[in-house]
Amino acid sequence: MAISFVIDPSIAPCFSFSSPRTIPLRNLHFHGRPISPLISKPNLRFPIFSAHQTNSEEANSKQQADVNTLIRSYKQALFNGDETSVAQIETMFCKIEKEKNKMDQKVLSLSMKIASEKETKIRLQADFDNTRKKLGKDRLSTESNAKVQIMKSLLPIIDSFERAKLQVRVDTEKEKKIDTSYQGIYRQFVEVLRHLRLSAIATVGKPFDPLLHEAISREESEVVKAGIITEELKRGFVLGDRVLRPAKVKVSLGPVKKKTPSPAEEITPSS
Incomplete structure (x- = not known):
């Protein structure tokens, strides 16, 4: 006996049908195996994954099992010619498709947000590195300028030492001791300047x-x-x-x- 059913036009777009179609199930076989009916009531509800579930492995496994069960139920309804159950399942498929599209859009939005935040992080890191380098150069420049100013202020002292050295006349033992002390201090001073x-x-x-x-x-x-x-x-x-x-x-x-x-x-x- 040929079995046929009509797909509801409101559900057809989910399956790319442009008009109601009658699908003969005369040649539908499942490898010669008898399949027990899974749908006994017209208003039977089939499990569908919840949007509140997390992305854990357990939730993913449960969602896949629910979809597989729904597909098996759909095949059985087609085999039995249960148009009411077929329409209900097709409605669920549409909901699943819409939910999938929403999730795809959400994933795309999150991916774009992550890429934008990553780019912002890279830019901020580059700005931080440039600022750190600039501060380092400014610090070295400030230290160098301060050192220059200090050294310039010491140059008149060096000139005074040089003039005193030319004017000193050593005639007595006391003057020799004074000159020796002076020369020792000057050598220490010159050594410090050379180190700088x-x-x-x-x-x-x-x-x-x-x-x-x-x-x-x-x-x-x-x-x-x-x-x-x-x-x-x-x-x-x-x-x-x-x-x-x-x-x-x-x-x-x-x-x-x-x-x-x-x-x-x-x-x-x-x-």
Whole structure:
């Protein structure tokens, strides 16, 4: 006997049907196995997963079992020609599909939110690293500027030591002891400055360098060629690679070039 049923038009869109269709079940077989009816009542409810369940493995397993049971019930209803149960199950399938679409949209929304937050985190981390580097550079620059100012304030003291050293005349034993104490203090002071990378600028015998030297005067020299420093007038200092004070020097102009007299000058007037 041929068995057929009509799918409800309101349910058809879930199954991509454009109009009511009659499906013959004449050739529907389940490998020759008899299947006992799973639906005995028209209003039988079939289990469907709840939106309140968590994403744990147990909940996923339960949901899969519910869907499998619903599919088996649907097949049995088709086999039995129970149109009422088929319509109910198809309604449930539609609900499941809608729920799935909602969950897909939610997953997509959460994925986009996670990607956005990840991008924000990366940007904030980059800003933090840049700020930390900038603060480090600013700190080093501040320390360097402070060190420069301190060293500049010590330069007059160094000048005073140098002048005192030139003016001291040692004639008595007492003066020798005073000079020895003075020289010891000065050596300690110089050692501390050297440790802080303060050093004097080389001058006499060196080529004039406008970045290191300040030419106070120039003089002719038969011995020293032009552009060479002949005398240091005031000592200059550098702190590391930074000039604290240029050295004031005298620079040689080289040997004097005698002016060759012109032919008119060589002719002397006759008396």
